Amino acid sequence: MPVPRSPARPPSSADVADALEEVSRLMELLGENPFKARAYDRGAHAVRHLGDAFAAHVEAHTLASVEGLGKSLVAAIDEFTRTGQLTLLTQLRRQVPPGVMELASVPGLGPRKARQVCAELSISTLGELEYAARENRLLHLKGFGEKTQLRILSALQARRAVSGRCRLDRADAAVALAAAALGSGWPATAVGQVRRRAELCSHVELLCAARDVDAVVVRAAAVLPAARVDGPGAVEFEAAPGVRGTLHVVLPEDAAAAQVFLTGSSAHVDALQAREPAWQLTAHGARRAAERVTFTDETAVYAALGLPWIPPELREDGDAVELARTGRLPRLVELGDLRGALHNHTTLSDGRDTARAMQQAATRMGLEYLGISDHSQSAFYARGLKAEALRAQRDELHSAMRDGGARLWHGVESDILQDGALDYPPEVLRELDFVVASVHSRYQATAQQLTDRLIRAVRNPYTDVLGHPTGRLLLSREGAAFDVAAVLAAAREAGCAMELNAQPQRLDLCVEHLRMCKRLGLKVCINADAHSTAELETLALGVSQARRAGLGRDDVLNTLDHAELQAWLRARRAGATGHTLP
C-alpha cells in the first residue's frame, strides 16, 4: 500500500522502498519481464536496508554505488525524493484495476491467475471472486479446476474469519501512534487485549488519566484517525485497517480501578468481583454502593481484594485469581532473564545484517551469547548454505568475536526433509555448536505423515531445537495439522527443546502448546529468528507469550548462562556421537 506522506517531510528509505516494491508487484501483475520486476524488488530491499544511511547517500549522490541500484532505479529514486511522485508507479497503477493487487494475495491465486480472473470474468474485488467461485464460474477458466476453486473459496473464508483483527506488533504500533498523537501532556497506555499481550487483537484500547477529561476527549476526537466520541470519557477510532480502537479517559483517582477493569478479561474481572460483591468495578473506577472507592495503583486494588498483583498476561481467564488467593501464582519469566538467543540469520542466507552486526546488536541488548543459524542447502529460496559455506562461516564468526562482546554460537537452521531427515550428513552437523531443525515446505501431507516426519526429526540426535514447530502464520496460514502431543512427548524423551519463535507473524508454539511443554517438563527456547539486528527486539514478544502460558525462568532454555547452555549442548552432542543416526 502506498504510504501517505506529508509533503513537508522528505521521503524516508521506507517510503522509497514501499514505492519500489509496489512497482515490482504491479509489474508482476501486468506480466512484465519477471527479472525486471525482481530488479525493482531487490532495489526496494537495498534501499530499506540502508535505513538512516539513505539520506546521506541522497545528499552525496552516491546511491549508484549501492548494490542493486543501477541507472534507472537511481533516477526513479531521485524523482521520488524530489517530487514525492513516481511517474512509473502512477502509470502502472493506471493499468491495474483497483482491487486486483488484493486478488493476487489470495493463496492459490498468483499474479497470472489474478490477471486472468480480472480479464476474463471482470472480477476486481475479493467479494466478486468469492461470488464467482460459489457459482462455479472459475471452473471454466483455462488452468482452473475443481480443486483450485475450492482452495480459493476456503482461503477467502479463512480470511473473512480473521478480518477485524491485527497482530500484536501492529496493535503495539497503533497504541504508540495514538499516544504520540495525544501528546506527552496526556500520557495514554495500553489496556485490554494489548496489555494482556494477546497474539491477535480485535480491539486496541488505551487509558489516559487526566484532571480535565473533556479536554482530552476533544483533543482525541480531533487527532485520532476516524475518531468519534462514544459516551462519557470514551473516544472510538480506527486503530488499524478494520480494527476498532478506544481511548478511555478517567480522573487520576479512578485510574487504578479503571485500569484493572479495562485490562480485563471479563472472566478475570468477574472472578475479582466475586471476591467483593459489594464493590462495582467499572471503566470509570470503583464504587461501593453509591460511594466512590479510590486506589493509588493496581497493586492497591488487588491488595484490597486480599490478593497479590496479578500480571496482565495471566488475566486471560479467571483461573489466576484462585492461584493468587492460594499463593500459587507462578513467577513468570522476564525479558531480563534471557541470557541469549539461538536461531538468527545473517547476510550469508536471507538475513539483512552480517554476523558482526548481529553480534554487536546482541551485545548492546546485554545478551551473553547469540546463535547464528542460517538456512541449510535445501532452502534455495533463502540462499541456503552448502556444507563448504557453512564451514567457512565458522571462521567468520571467530573473527567477529575478536573484539569481545556477545559470544557467537555457530549453528544452522536445517530444513527437515520430507522423510524427517536433516539437510546435512552427520559429519557436517557434528562440527556445529547447535542445530535448529525446521519444516519449510511440503506442509500438505496427512496428519500421520507430518507427525512421523517431526518425530523422526526430534529424535535425530543432532536436533537441539525444533524450530517454529507448527509453521503457523498468524492471519494467513493455520499451523500444520499433526499430533502435537505425540511430537512433544517424543521431544521430551529425546531431550530436544521446542522453539517459541518470537516473530510477530509466527508466535509458534502457541500458548496452549507452551502449556503442554511445561506440563511435560520440556524446555522452551525463545528465539527471535531475527533476519536483521532490529528483529532481535522481537524477543520481548516471545517472552510475553511464554508469560501467558505461565512459563517461569526454569522452563526456558535460553535463560541458561553461557557455561550452562554449553554444558546442555555438550551433553546432547555427547549423546549424539554415541548413537547411530536414525
Place this chain on the structure above:
DNA sequence: GCCGTTTTCGGCCCGACTGTTTTCAGTCG
C-alpha cells in the same frame, strides 16, 4: 533492470508440488 564479463549481451536462487493437462504452467517456499 542489474550485473559481470568469456565486458554491451546473457543470465538472473530453483526444485517440488499441484492441478491441470495429456506434457506443463503456475504457485510456493
